[in-house]
Amino acid sequence: MSDANVNAARTEPLALYVHWPFCVSKCPYCDFNSHVRETVDQQAWRMALLKDMAHEARLTNGRRLSSIFFGGGTPSLMPPETVEAVLAAARDHWGFADDIEITLEANPSSVEAARFNDLARAGVNRISLGLQALDDMSLRFLGRAHDVHEGLLALEAAQSLFPRVSFDLIYARPGQSEGEWERELVQALSYGTSHLSLYQLTIEPGTRFETMVRKGEFAPADADHAATLFELTRTLTEQAGLPAYEISNHARRGDESRHNLIYWRYQDYAGIGPGAHGRRGGTASQRHRKPENWLAAVGRNDHGIESETLLSQEERAAEALLMGLRLKEGVDLARIASLSGVSTASLIDYAAAERLSALGLLVLEGDRLKVQEPGMLLLDAILPQIVG
Known part of the structure; x- marks a missing residue:
């Protein structure tokens, strides 16, 4: 990346992702970097996260944080004092934007909900709650430890303590009818949260669900x-004032996930903890994935990095397009050209874009390229046609 492009990137927000890899149990649909351990040395993990963060801070000196996201795994299993220590160190290293968004993913169990008050005092101002379903039978199928009643109590607690709350639901579950999903979604919308993440159930390689499907169990x-x-x-969330701003994410205007927008808009972020990815200054970083390997690497090197790769101009351009076209707002081709060094004329296959535009799947207005509503269902097929 040229000096001019590096300087341009430094004027944009910087985000921090913190990965907590531990869960009470492994959900059968989950292919995330999550692990079940009988015991966790909390002090060792706290110190390792702080060392890993200090390394990233040295590489991104002079930038302020606009968002922090604790993901997992199950970050609500983190002791609140660890969250507080991470946030204090992050403020010391980078400084915070005045309106910084600090999100923590949480499971809606009563044990974890009991920590919400301490997490709010530690500085968390946004909770992303993994409800996943509003039907007890479906929750059992999805391998969730909570029931609907417990989940709704956790939602109520979250809404009373945090300025912003989001929750997840999984739909297109086996046997789920259109009417059943409509009733469940209408119920979800009635709780008044300003953000919903609504995902279709996908069968990911290496998961227990993949094995069950292969055996014909469902x-x-x-x-x-x-x-x-x-x-x-899309219709029901639009009517309720939470339109889709990304394929699976819906929000009231102004309540979009600022952290995830940094990913989708291809802005820089630092990632710490097992398996965490980062993008900074045209370099892709990845931490050791297995918790024990990451912890050992931090002990040896004062950081958990497994690999760092300087991305080519073409790789940066392709990543920016593939991420940005998930958004309703689309991408600014001139901005991507400036950040990547690839000319605007070479970013996409314009002939393919024109064909897809004629079909009502894309629209190109000046330098703004957007996937139209009918195209969102076909995004996986559209992207390879226009992105080299």
């Missing part, structure tokens, strides 16, 4: 039915 929703549920989701 069949995923067929593509046509899933598409119907997707369109219903």
Whole structure:
């Protein structure tokens, strides 16, 4: 990346991602870097996270943080004093933007909800709650430890303590009818949260669900039915004032996840903790994935980095396009050209874009390229046609 492009990137927000890899149990649909351990040395993990962070701070000196996201795993299992220590160190290293967003993912168990007050005092100002379903039978199928009643009590507690709350639901579950999903989504919208993450159930390689499908223990929703549920989701959230701003994310205007927007807008972020990725100054970083390997690496090197790769101009441009076209707002081709060094004329296949535009799937207005509503269902097929 040229000096001019590096300087341009430094004027944009910097985010911090903190990965806590531990869970009470492994959900059958989950392919995230999550692990079940009988015991965790909390002091050792706190100190390791602080060392890993200090290394990233040295590499991004002079920038302020606009968002911090504790993801996992199950970050609500972190002791609140660890969260507080991470936030205090992050403030010392970088400084915080006045309106910094600090999000923590939480499971809606009563044990974890009991920590919400301490987490709020530590500085967390946004909770992302993994409700996943509003039906007890579905929660058991999804391997969740909570029931609907417990989940709604956790939601109520979160809404009373945090300025901003989001929660997740998984739909297109086996046998779920259009009417069942409509009733569940209407119920979800009635709780008044300003952000919802609504995901179709996907069968990921290496998960227990993949094994079950392969054995014929259940069949995923067929593509046509899933598409119907997707369109219903967009309609109901739009009517409720939480339109989709990304394929699976819906928010009131101004309540979009600022942290995730940094990813989708291809801005810089530091990632610490096992398996965490980062993007800074045109370099892709990845931490050791297995918790024990990451912890040992921090002990040896004062950081948990497994690899760092200087991305080519073409790689940066492709990543920015693939991330940004998930957004309703689309991408600014001139900005991507400036950040990557690839000319605007070479960023996309303009002939393919024109064909897809004629089909009502894309729109190109000046340097702004957007996927139209009908194209969002076909995004996986569209992207390879226009991005080299």
